[in-house]
Amino acid sequence: MAFPSAPSALWSVSLLTVLFAAAVHCNIVYDDDPLQPVTSDETVSVGGTVTLTCRVAESDDSSLQWSNTAQQTLYFGEKRALRDNRIQLHHSTSTELSITISDVQLSDEGEYTCSIFTMPVRTARATVTVLGVPGKPQMSGFEKAVPEGSKVTLTCTSTGSKPPARLIWYRGDQELEGRPNVVEAVPDNPTYNVSSELTLEVSREDDKAVITCAVDHPSLAPGDKRSEHALQVFYSLLWRSSLGTICREGEVLSFVFGQQQPRAQHLHMEEEGRRAPPSGQSRRRLPALRDAQQIR
Numbered sequence: 203m204a205f206p207s208a209p210s211a212l213w214s215v216s217l218l219t220v221l222f223a224a225a226v227h228c229n230i231v232y233d234d235d236p237l238q239p240v241t242s243d244e245t246v247s248v249g250g251t252v253t254l255t256c257r258v259a260e261s262d263d264s265s266l267q268w269s270n271t272a273q274q275t276l277y278f279g280e281k282r283a284l285r286d287n288r289i290q291l292h293h294s295t296s297t298e299l300s301i302t303i304s305d306v307q308l309s310d311e312g313e314y315t316c317s318i319f320t321m322p323v324r325t326a327r328a329t330v331t332v333l334g335v336p337g338k339p340q341m342s343g344f345e346k347a348v349p350e351g352s353k354v355t356l357t358c359t360s361t362g363s364k365p366p367a368r369l370i371w372y373r374g375d376q377e378l379e380g381r382p383n384v385v386e387a388v389p390d391n392p393t394y395n396v397s398s399e400l401t402l403e404v405s406r407e408d409d410k411a412v413i414t415c416a417v418d419h420p421s422l423a424p425g426d427k428r429s430e431h432a433l434q435v436f437y438s439l440l441w442r443s444s445l446g447t448i449c450r451e452g453e454v455l456s457f458v459f460g461q462q463q464p465r466a467q468h469l470h471m472e473e474e475g476r477r478a479p480p481s482g483q484s485r486r487r488l489p490a491l492r493d494a495q496q497i498r
């Protein structure tokens with residue numbers, strides 16, 4: 203049959219749309235006003251320096267001006283208008299006015315305006331986003347040694363981030379899954395406190411294992427802010443005899459030495475493990491045994 207199939211009709215429509223969109227876009231570029239100032243949005247961390255640049259393609263020698271978020275004039279051409287030493291002239295020509303704001307604070311966030319005093323006045327806006335730098339994460343819950351087989355809950359908290367930071371847990375260099383981050387807005391302040399909990403069931407292999415809480419945030423390079431702590435796990439003592447017998451602390455171990463058995467002097471006992479904090483790992487040798495001795 204000669205009917206066009208639905209997909210090919212759809213294809214023609216979308217192709218037309220693309221051509222039309224391209225034509226509209228070209229028109230905008232063609233119609234661009236050379237006196238219209240152009241700025242760009244900027245993102246900066248608290249304490250950092252941001253440069254605001256305003257350019258026009260052509261100049262009729264009208265002055266360019268930058269104003270802050272409260273519409274106060276900062277610079278009118280090369281002339282400083284606001285007494286704030288953090289704000290300095292960076293570059294000024296007939297087609298460009300750029301200024302820097304150093305030691306940026308959260309309160310510097312907002313919309314800045316560049317104007318050119320043509321008739322009529324033309325303006326462009328630049329949004330400055332200020333990132334709150336998260337503090338070094340604080341970890342708790344690792345302070346006490348815990349017996350093997352028990353559950354340990356570690357808490358990690360980082361304050362002052364904007365937008366909220368993400369906390370990531372590691373054991374060695376392996377990422378662990380903690381509870382979802384809890385984000386709390388700090389009153390009267392655009393920053394957030396973020397915390398995360400990690401619950402681990404510990405085995406004796408976890409003794410001295412290093413657990414890390416790292417902060418992931420656009421104001422930081424990876425690994426910039428992290429906190430590391432070693433777990434302390436204690437586990438019951440084992441007595442290991444030179445005959446291979448193993449018994450746990452608290453159990454009674456009896457040896458009866460006879461003619462066919464090894465002599466008591468030839469039997470060595472070693473203590474393995476960690477009795478309780480803070481004694482640490484121990485390896486203790488018993489004094490030579492006497493026949494039919496009981497060790498408790």
Ligand SMILES: *[C@@H]1O[C@H](CO)[C@@H](O)[C@H](O)[C@H]1NC(C)=O
Pocket residue numbers: 361386387388389395
């Ligand atoms: C955020 O953390 C700060 C510093 O530890 C603390 O003083 C404040 O109470 C916390 N605010 C909230 C809402 O959790």
